Amino acid sequence: MLIAKGWTDYEVIATGGGEKLERWGDYVLLRPDPQVIWSAKKPLRSYGGISAVYERQGGGGSWKYYKPVPENFSVSWGNLKFKLKLMGFKHTGLFPEQAVNWERMGKLIKNSGREISVLNLFAYTGGATLACLDAGAKVCHVDSAKSMCERAGENIRLSGLDNTGVRFIIDDVFKFCERELRRGRKYDAIILDPPSYGRGPNGEKWKIEDGLEQLCVLVGKLLSDNPLFVCLNSYTTGLQPTVMKNILTLTLPKAEIEADEIGLMTKENIVLPQGCTAFAKF
DSSP: OEEOOOBSSEEEEEEETTEEEEEETTEEEEEEOTTOOSOOSSOGGGSTTEEEEEEEETTEEEEEESSOOOSSEEEEETTEEEEEOOOSTTOOSOOGGGHHHHHHHHHHHHHTOSOOEEEEESOTTOHHHHHHHHTTOEEEEEESOHHHHHHHHHHHHHTTOOGGGEEEEESOHHHHHHHHHHHTOOBSEEEEOOOSEEEOTTOOEEEHHHHHHHHHHHHHHHBOSSOOEEEEEEOOTTOOHHHHHHHHHHHOTTSEEEEEEEEEEBTTSOEEEEEEEEEEEO
16 A cells, blocks of 8 residues: 655545545545445544535535635645645545655656656646656646646646646547557656546547556557656556556566555544556656
8 A cells, every 4th residue: 555645735534434524725525435434433524624515416416515615725735736626526626645656756757867758648637747747847638628637737837837848638548649659759658547437528438447458558659768657547446456567567568567555544543545556667
């Protein structure tokens, strides 16, 4: 288990009964978490200062506010700042456990002694993009949702980073990678954070168990002659670290690959698992 570190604006206060109580800057949120199958030490709603609770309703849900929460607010991790918003499906626009990968990506880029080109696929609101930019890399940020690319741009500006070092692409990941291959474009590092299911901007369908190996084959072809790393993340239930490691071992035979769960230490002194990651170094 790899534990995310370096947070002062974020913490997990308590867990139990399928929920987690978190502090995001000045706001305390209660959200569902399917990993939390244990009982709470005391009812989570009994904690003081809760700003909002995400309540499930049928196949969806909505936020119930107990205190005013701005439409947008921000948190920081090191030099990076992220604009957040309480969105549908319980999200805020940031996955704090990914600080595990931001830290090691940044170190590898800084220690490389050369300019690194990074391809960030399924790049969402740009946590990894910011970490790589901050370390001095050039980044191609690819996501099928225009709103996510726009939020990533806002995070770059909020963090005071040079946005001339990033190229935003709103496209289906497969189609973009295939075009980059035809163009002969290569990258020194590639990040993949695929959803379990998804659709591209023109309705292209994505299902992780059907497409992941094929995508990793494309990734191997897009790497430069002197690659630095490939990072693969997953929040898909049942996709174990060993499965991810096996896929990267078969598609990136020259890499040294590690795979593990990633998580967050709670104030209860237990670790809350928050997905898996596989990291290939060259």
